[in-house]
Each structure stands twice: as C-alpha cells, then as structure tokens.
Amino acid sequence: MAEPAGLQARKKLAAMHRIQNAALDLFDEHGFDAVTVEAVAEAAEASPRTVYRYFGTKEMLVIWDEEDEPAVSPIVEQLIGDDPIGALRRAMRGGFAALGEDELRLMRRRVRLIYSSPSLETALLLNASEKSHSIAAAVASARGDDFEAQVFVHALISGLIGAMRHWYLSGFATPLSELVDRALTVLEHGFSPPER
C-alpha cells in the first residue's frame, strides 16, 4: 500500500473517500432513495458535477470499493491451479482473517444499505457481473476453455453473492467467512446427489 502515484491522484482518492463517507452517513440516516446526490455533494463540500465525474452513478457511491480492482488478479491466480476451489477457500480464509473490526463494520454497513434498496442490489449485480467477465476472461486464457470458464466463474461469483445475501438476511449472525466456506463446498461438489 501507500504508493506515491502522483500528488493529483492522491487528492482525488482522498476526495472520493470523503464523498463516500458523507454519502453513507446520509443514506444510513434517511435511506438511499430519500437522499439526493446534490445533498451528498453539499455534505462533502463538492459540486454534484464532480460527484458524478468520480462515481458515475448514485449507486456507485455505495458499491465502489478501493480494493476491488486489485483483488481481481489474486483471485485469478487461485482459479488457474489444479484445485481452484480449495485454493480460493484458503485465500479467502486468509483474507477474512486479515480484516479488522472496522473493515467488517463498514462491510456490514454497506451490505445492509445494498439490500435495503432494489436499485443498489441491481448495481451490485452489475458490478459483480463485470468482475466475473474480467476474471473469466483471464481464467479462460490460462486454461483454454472459454465456455467452461465463463459458466463456472459466473456461477461461483453468484453463489458467493448468495452467501452474502444470506449473511444479511440472518442479521449477520453467522460469520461471513464461515458462510463463504460452506458456499464453496456446495460449488465444489456440485449438486448431483442430495447426499443425505
């Protein structure tokens, strides 16, 4: 972390965090639909035009995650080996263990928000779908089979989102790491025999 990356880029990133925080505060308090982008801009001391330039849509104020982009290639790394699900499982265990309480709180906050508004859920799905495409393309070029990779990666990501949704619906009772683990087990063995 902490790359120099140009002074200008730094300021932009700082502004994005400031705007996202202001947005989450307002959305938590009044609900996503009841807050206008103009109100967010004012609270973050930026112009609405700038908010749109940075985030594109109102939904992205919630969906956007600085860590998303760099997370793609590690995931691809896991998937191209001999035991993709196993490798992914180990990687995710490690990832969850590294999360602090603050990060988890932020995650719960964003997930709660997402499932409280259909337009946010929609945006999450689109975002995930785009990620799936880029991951699948990378996996396909490493493994050779385009079709199989597309289907599998889409199913995988969607299954994980299902786990996340379950996490939310159960009031965040079960730790997300455990749910992800169980989801991966379902995806690993397939569903052919009900096995019970």
Added chain:
Amino acid sequence: MAEPAGLQARKKLAAMHRIQNAALDLFDEHGFDAVTVEAVAEAAEASPRTVYRYFGTKEMLVIWDEEDEPAVSPIVEQLIGDDPIGALRRAMRGGFAALGEDELRLMRRRVRLIYSSPSLETALLLNASEKSHSIAAAVASARGDDFEAQVFVHALISGLIGAMRHWYLSGFATPLSELVDRALTVLEHGFSPPER
C-alpha cells in the same frame, strides 16, 4: 394454454404484446437508449402512463416474457428430486425442442438487444436474481437446507445466463440447447479437479 381468465385480463395481455412489439421494433431500429418511452407509447397507441403501469420500467419492455412466471414451478419440480441437474437437463431439452423458429428468432432478437445496452443487461440480472430468490425459497422449503439451496440456485441461474451470454458473443453459432447442456455438466460435476 388459452385460458379464459376474464375479458379484461385478455385485453391487457394483448395490449402488452402490442406495446412490446412496437418497442422492440423501435429499439432495433434506433437503439435502446435513443428511443424514449413516449415514442414507444405513441407507436403502440397507448399513453406513456399506461406503458409504465404495465411494465414498470423501460427495460422491462425488453425483459418481460409472458412465459416467465409459469416457468418457475416446473423448474422447482425438477430441482427437488434425487437428480436435480439431470432432471433439469431433460426438462430443458424438451423445452428447447418445443420451440418454433419464430420463438427462437424472438429470443435472439431480445438477447441481442439486451447485450447491446448496459442498462438492459442490468435489468436482466435483477430479473434473474428475483427469479432465483423465489425458486430457491421453494426448493429450500422442500429440501430443508435454506443456505445450500440459495447458493446453488443462484449459481445455477447465473451459470445459465453465462451460457446465454456466450451464445450471443459467438454470434448464435452453437445452438442454445447445446450450450445449456454443457453448462449443466459444468455445474453438475463441480469444478474441483480440472479433469483433463
């Protein structure tokens, strides 16, 4: 088919078809984004207000499918047995075989449109997600395991959409029925060993 279902409901359904056809024509000709709902309404000789009352959103003019709702319970039927993927595969083979050339043409038309506009792809994903929820809920109540059903059904539907997307990207070269078949094979066996 051909249930009486009340004269009023009939007229509504006929109007929906008229409006959807007008919309698809205009979208094909000028592109989804370049056509306003008002233009669709005018072409279909309805008021914009009515278009919204019937379809809810502009995207639903493309996504809506009369057969979607009644298709849910048969799918659930297949999934609660001992060999869910196998049963689903057989059911889908039969379903595809029953499709006429007209239906296939309409399908290709809609799919082409969907993947030509991000907002339509988004709407498709949301629609599929809602279907997944209702299917998963039904499967869960029959099988007992809520979490497993959620994850599996979401992954399944998403994998099938991946197959559909591949169908589009390959210029509809391979028959969709074959792609669905192959997708189900991927989902059936899971992905643990690369097995090759």
Added chain:
DNA sequence: TGCCAATTGGCAGTCACTGCCTATACTGTG
C-alpha cells in the same frame, strides 16, 4: 513568474418515473 494542460464548477436541458385527479370503460345487480 508565467504558460500549458488538466480538473472543477455552474448552467441548462433531457428523460425516466411517480402521485394525483378525472374520465372512461367493464361487471355484476334490480
């Protein structure tokens, strides 16, 4: 310090979508 490029802000416009009220069918009764 002064020039060039990039970034930001303000303005006006488009269009999806909604609530509300009126008009107009449709449905089942006397």
Added chain:
DNA sequence: CACAGTATAGGCAGTGACTGCCAATTGGCA
C-alpha cells in the same frame, strides 16, 4: 335493459438522476 360500483386508462405537473458545454480554477513545469 338500465344502473350503480369498481377497476382501469389518460392527462398533468413535478422530482431528480444524469449529460454536454463552457468558463473558471488549479496544478505542473520550464
């Protein structure tokens, strides 16, 4: 066959997300 009662369509006005365009500002660099 008329007639009340109800559901459905249309019109109107408003909100707010989002965009293109131009002017102002800021930062980078000689």
